[in-house]
Amino acid sequence: MPNISQTYETLRSSQKFQKRLSVTVRLIIALFLIFFAIFPVLWIISASFSGTQSLSTQTLIPARPSLTNYVYLFGLDPNYKFGDLVYQKWVFNSVKVASISTVLSLSLTTLAAYAFSRLRFKGRVTILKGILLIQVFPNLLALVAIYVLIFQTGEIIPAFGLGTHAGLILVYLGGSMGINIWLMKGFLDTIPRAIDESGMVDGATHFQIFWNLLLPLLRPILVVIGILSFIGTYGDFILARILLRDVNQYTLMVGLQIFTAGQFDQKWGVFAAGALIGALPIMAVYLALQDQIAGGLTAGAVKE
Amino acid sequence: MDRTATQRLKTSSSPEDSPLSKMTRVILIALFDIGAFWFIQNALSKGFGQLVIVISVITVMLNLIFLIPQAYPFRWMAIGLSFLILFTIYPMIFTIYVAFTNYGDGHLLTKEQALPLIEKETYLPETGKSYSWTAFKSASDEYVLWLINPDGETFLAKPNAAIIPAKPGDPGIGEADSKGIPTSIEGYQRLNPLVAATNKELTNIKYGLEGEKAVQVRSPSEAAELEVRYKYDAATDTVIDQSNGNVYLNVDGTFTTKDGKTIKPGFRTEIGFKNFADFATSPALRGPLVQIMTWNFIFPAVTVLSSFALGLAVAIMFNDKDFPLKKLIRSLLLIPYTIPGLISIIMWRGMLNSEFGVINHVLEDLFNWAPRWTTEPFWAKVAILLVNLWLAYPYFMLVSSGALQSIPSDIYEAAKIDGASSWQTFRRITLPLLLVAVGPLLIASFVFNFNNFNLIYLFIQGGPPIVGATTQAGHTDILISYVYKLAFESGGRGVQYGLASAISIVVFFIVGTITLLQYRFTNMWEEVSENA
Numbered sequence A: 001m002p003n004i005s006q007t008y009e010t011l012r013s014s015q016k017f018q019k020r021l022s023v024t025v026r027l028i029i030a031l032f033l034i035f036f037a038i039f040p041v042l043w044i045i046s047a048s049f050s051g052t053q054s055l056s057t058q059t060l061i062p063a064r065p066s067l068t069n070y071v072y073l074f075g076l077d078p079n080y081k082f083g084d085l086v087y088q089k090w091v092f093n094s095v096k097v098a099s100i101s102t103v104l105s106l107s108l109t110t111l112a113a114y115a116f117s118r119l120r121f122k123g124r125v126t127i128l129k130g131i132l133l134i135q136v137f138p139n140l141l142a143l144v145a146i147y148v149l150i151f152q153t154g155e156i157i158p159a160f161g162l163g164t165h166a167g168l169i170l171v172y173l174g175g176s177m178g179i180n181i182w183l184m185k186g187f188l189d190t191i192p193r194a195i196d197e198s199g200m201v202d203g204a205t206h207f208q209i210f211w212n213l214l215l216p217l218l219r220p221i222l223v224v225i226g227i228l229s230f231i232g233t234y235g236d237f238i239l240a241r242i243l244l245r246d247v248n249q250y251t252l253m254v255g256l257q258i259f260t261a262g263q264f265d266q267k268w269g270v271f272a273a274g275a276l277i278g279a280l281p282i283m284a285v286y287l288a289l290q291d292q293i294a295g296g297l298t299a300g301a302v303k304e
Numbered sequence B: 001m002d003r004t005a006t007q008r009l010k011t012s013s014s015p016e017d018s019p020l021s022k023m024t025r026v027i028l029i030a031l032f033d034i035g036a037f038w039f040i041q042n043a044l045s046k047g048f049g050q051l052v053i054v055i056s057v058i059t060v061m062l063n064l065i066f067l068i069p070q071a072y073p074f075r076w077m078a079i080g081l082s083f084l085i086l087f088t089i090y091p092m093i094f095t096i097y098v099a100f101t102n103y104g105d106g107h108l109l110t111k112e113q114a115l116p117l118i119e120k121e122t123y124l125p126e127t128g129k130s131y132s133w134t135a136f137k138s139a140s141d142e143y144v145l146w147l148i149n150p151d152g153e154t155f156l157a158k159p160n161a162a163i164i165p166a167k168p169g170d171p172g173i174g175e176a177d178s179k180g181i182p183t184s185i186e187g188y189q190r191l192n193p194l195v196a197a198t199n200k201e202l203t204n205i206k207y208g209l210e211g212e213k214a215v216q217v218r219s220p221s222e223a224a225e226l227e228v229r230y231k232y233d234a235a236t237d238t239v240i241d242q243s244n245g246n247v248y249l250n251v252d253g254t255f256t257t258k259d260g261k262t263i264k265p266g267f268r269t270e271i272g273f274k275n276f277a278d279f280a281t282s283p284a285l286r287g288p289l290v291q292i293m294t295w296n297f298i299f300p301a302v303t304v305l306s307s308f309a310l311g312l313a314v315a316i317m318f319n320d321k322d323f324p325l326k327k328l329i330r331s332l333l334l335i336p337y338t339i340p341g342l343i344s345i346i347m348w349r350g351m352l353n354s355e356f357g358v359i360n361h362v363l364e365d366l367f368n369w370a371p372r373w374t375t376e377p378f379w380a381k382v383a384i385l386l387v388n389l390w391l392a393y394p395y396f397m398l399v400s401s402g403a404l405q406s407i408p409s410d411i412y413e414a415a416k417i418d419g420a421s422s423w424q425t426f427r428r429i430t431l432p433l434l435l436v437a438v439g440p441l442l443i444a445s446f447v448f449n450f451n452n453f454n455l456i457y458l459f460i461q462g463g464p465p466i467v468g469a470t471t472q473a474g475h476t477d478i479l480i481s482y483v484y485k486l487a488f489e490s491g492g493r494g495v496q497y498g499l500a501s502a503i504s505i506v507v508f509f510i511v512g513t514i515t516l517l518q519y520r521f522t523n524m525w526e527e528v529s530e531n532a
Helices: A002-049 A068-074 A086-118 A124-135 A139-156 A165-174 A179-189 A193-201 A206-234 A238-243 A252-259 A268-288 A290-298 B003-011 B019-046 B049-067 B069-075 B078-099 B111-119 B193-198 B200-204 B274-281 B283-317 B326-338 B341-351 B358-367 B377-405 B409-417 B422-450 B453-460 B479-488 B497-521 B524-531
Strands: B130-138 B143-148 B154-157 B188-190 B215-219 B222-225 B230-233 B238-241 B247-251 B254-256
Touching: A002 A068, A002 A268, A002 B283, A002 B326, A002 B341, A002 B377, A068 A086, A068 A268, A086 A124, A086 A165, A086 A179, A086 A206, A086 A252, A086 A268, A086 B078, A124 A179, A124 B078, A124 B497, A139 A165, A139 A238, A139 B019, A139 B049, A139 B078, A139 B479, A139 B497, A165 A238, A165 B078, A179 A206, A193 A206, A206 A268, A206 A290, A238 A252, A238 B453, A252 A268, A252 B341, A268 A290, A268 B326, A268 B341, A290 B326, A290 B377, B019 B049, B049 B069, B049 B078, B069 B078, B078 B497, B111 B230, B130 B193, B130 B215, B143 B215, B200 B215, B274 B283, B274 B497, B283 B377, B283 B422, B283 B479, B326 B377, B341 B377, B341 B453, B377 B422, B377 B453, B409 B422, B422 B497, B453 B479, B479 B497
Parallel strands: none
Antiparallel strands: B130 B143, B130 B188, B130 B222, B143 B154, B215 B222, B230 B238, B238 B247, B247 B254
16 A cells, blocks of 8 residues: 555656656747747847947847937937938828728728628628639739829829829728728627617618627627738738838838948948837737737637 | 528528618619729729729629529628639739730830831831921920922921921021021021921921822921831731832731841730740740759758658657657747748858858868858749758648647557557558648648748849850749749840740649548548538
8 A cells, every 4th residue: 555655646746847857948949939020120220229220230239229229210310210211201191091091991891890790681791702712812912003093093082192192091991992801791690680680670770780889899809800900901011112202101000110221331320220119019919919810810700 | 400501591692681770781882883883984994904893793793692582691701702703813814815925025005005106207208208307496395397309409397287388587497507508487486407406206296288299307408308218018917018018927026028128116915825935945944944943843842841840840859748858949949930931041142142141151261161151043942942951841840749739649658558669650640640630731832932032032032043045044943933034024034924924824733632632532522522
């Protein structure tokens, strides 16, 4: 008997030891991975605070930390500023374009998803499948056509032409009838029909049911899809690059890309500062909402 | 009675059609129609034929949706559908059309726009008279010419009036100077020869009666009876050179003689499968294209496999409820995913800079050697794969850890009891179950990376360039970045919208096939059919 309990004890302690060892090994691996993941970010933070603009002379801990890159970027020193204070304009433009497109595209998506989830009509399945199939043809492949389309529209209504934010927003809206409708419809399908029926009994119209009963329940998914769509638009580069003309109209991504052309290694510090300010809010939102976003992703969306 | 049937009856038409809402709707749609009509009118007058068609289609569709009660469900998606047609379906059709045309540099104009330019060109026929000229200009910017022919006869020429013989001292004409040219003409001021020679406007004006042989300024010393050089014959679709009788045939949007002489500009026209055939026949084009295609498959495949492997490994390693600092580790590992892609890519471009980048500094200190990331094709590809691993593994970490948690734990316990090793457990239980959930996302990620323009373009613009290619193809170019370069970055070789669109269609077919297969193997189709 004591023999058995002794064996049991050694087994347990050896298991404990094994567990501890495995945790330690995994922690060491984690450290390596974390280094891989965040080194570029640390490096860019350091570059933004270094007194030197140049890529070649940068060190991880800035020798003489300074704010000159930020001062230059925001034009705080009148003798030493970045263009005609365009950086602020770029940030403003990005936020403006992304917010407007997000709100409009969310509205279009939600309304359509309601019909797909709650109404039964001829062509419903065809359109749902069609929407998925059309996504296969990425906007990017039709760049020439979109360019010509916006050019021609601008010849008739200049406010929506090339080099306008309105034209760009229109193109972004064109992509809103996509995978998000599936996500939203899927979520709507999980809301019990009994809620609708209770409204119907009271004589509510479809729109009243949608607006008063369902919309409040949709809030969590609206937040996730809204954030993903905002981040997607905020990070878009190619459509904005093709459709916008004037440096004052650029979105942040286009501005940063143009800015890195030419003698990039000599503008590294300022780029770092500009990139950091552009990236930090998005990073914060992602990290704060990572669980919800992960939920939205596994529901079938792919990050763009 | 079956409940869905009643529901179908109830919802198939608009139940809330009060007279007031109906009236508002009719007024709104009428206002929209007025706007659309105005837009279509303008588009017509500017010759934007395709735009007219697509706007008309959308207008008719919206009218039907909002005026027919049975179309009620479509009202919920009317605006979305309009945008879908205008910005997705129409560009698709347009792209397909352009792929069968020669649209591009040298062929940017329509035939209607190109012909007047061609017909503007003039020549001096052998029998044509030539003069030396002096220009006079009125206060209202009208010109007259004083012409002297080789025989010394003098004439006064005005636009849209017969050329009349005139002599200095005639009424309205001043006295002659030493060269026999009048010093003044009533109402006009004599132009300094130097000023006149540089005046572009002068060469465009035709002097003399319309329809007769008009005199045009040809050079600072000569004005002559020029004739239109090219005459277009609509019946045979040919252009005839009046100076030598050469016949130019319309060959793929360029007027060309049998021995290969051409007239510029060319114009837009359908050329059938020529753009597609060029891939197979033109060696300068085929070379880079085969190379680009190959890389276009390797790049997403390696990216998906490597980032899934790393993401899954991380997820399994920390899939342990009481692992210390689990949440913090996960958040830190997620960081690459949270930075806007463009910023990350440019950031890496700086760090991998061959001369000044931090990575090469470290490598040179350690090994006295570092790869040339931007100039050597092999290392450029390695760099791109590394950067994309960094960008993409957090996504798979997220989805894998979600999927891992959904695998019921009693399966693992059963395996343990049966004495399965941890590798066997992973190989036989975890991976197959995981692939069910993550498999479609792997394919979607492959498709996304197949067209990952941002990474390829922003990292080194697809470079380093492939030597000997007729177009600006690079070693790391994928089809989509190649399309972009062809269409928007001529680089002296001219934009080629037609060719770019043709490649777009090839990409569409590849990606479309993969995606269709994906839908086949997932329940997306069934999901929607069940609910129908």
